[in-house]
Amino acid sequence: MVHRPSIPSPETAMTLVTGAAGDVGRRVVERLRGDGLPVRAFVHRDDERAAELRGLGADVAVGDLTRAADVVRALEGCRRVYFGLSVSSYYLEATVTAAAAALDHGHLEVFVNMSQLTVSQMTLASTSESRQQRQHWLAEQTLNWSGLPVTHIRPTVFMENPIFLMAMASDVAQDDTIRLPFGSGRTSPVAIQDVAEVAATVLASPDAHVGRTYGLTGERSRDMTAIAEELTDALGRDITYVDVPHDEWVRTRLAPLGLPEHIREHLSTMARLHAANRYDRATDDVELITGHPPLSFRDFVRSHSAAFTDATRTR
DSSP states (O other): OOOOOOOOOTTTOEEEETTTTSHHHHHHHHHHHHTTOOEEEEESSOSHHHHHHHHTTOEEEEOOTTOHHHHHHHHTTEEEEEEOOOSOTTHHHHHHHHHHHHHHHOOOSEEEEEOOGGGGGOOTTOOSSOHHHHHHHHHHHHHHHHTOOEEEEEEOSBTTSHIIIIIIHHHHHHHSEEEESOTTOEEOOBOHHHHHHHHHHHHHSOTTTTTOEEEEOOSOOEEHHHHHHHHHHHHTSOOEEEEOOHHHHIIIIIGGGOOOHHHHHHHHHHHHHHHTTTTOOOOSHHHHHHSSOOOOHHHHHHHTGGGGOOTTOOO
């Protein structure tokens, strides 16, 4: 028998943050707790990351987003929901489960859905996207049909994406080159901290945001040659861009990362769509909602300079 939660009052209600052990979710919790708002952090495992969330003052719920009973229990006492989950083969199942539980719960002020900007270019018949991107598209359709008070947040590729912070950074550290199969495609990566701040801002004061969709990008869209110039300025070294064949990049740069097949296929598709210029977009939604411009890629690299530098090299 599924436990039906009690109706929370607006004065005592919490915000449920799913995926709270992940990079975006944890920052959402940090921001809400920093503003003194009550938060329940939903995590898959009770580990050191859960302990850190408790240290922030969050109430921690441990469970599985595909198990309705777990989600229903986590919703008790909540009126606002942030739904986010890392790249996963069961993403759609988790979204539908959360939506069904939220409908059963009732009394929600907002359901903030972490989607991705690729969805804005997709249709029912499109086939060039990854399985993960297709799940995001279907998840948005389901939430729109549900009648829940939804706000969709669609970030473009994260600056912290493995394409940039693992594969590209490794090449830059090794020999000051960016080896990516992006051709002349343009891109505008956004920092996780900016995405989390947008989500937290919407959750803190949701009335003006329900029913809205926000596309989040970095400060501007440009090609990899321009990004190489930004790295040159940030690192104080001459960085150059080398366009490599897609299959070669997958074999020599992506496969060695040892990522699960679902994630590897998603990243491979993202690289291919970059070359097709599908990531050439720029919006002002980060500044519109947070009141400040998004973090620049130059400043991001400076703050992660160790990842782009091989300490054993002499210059």
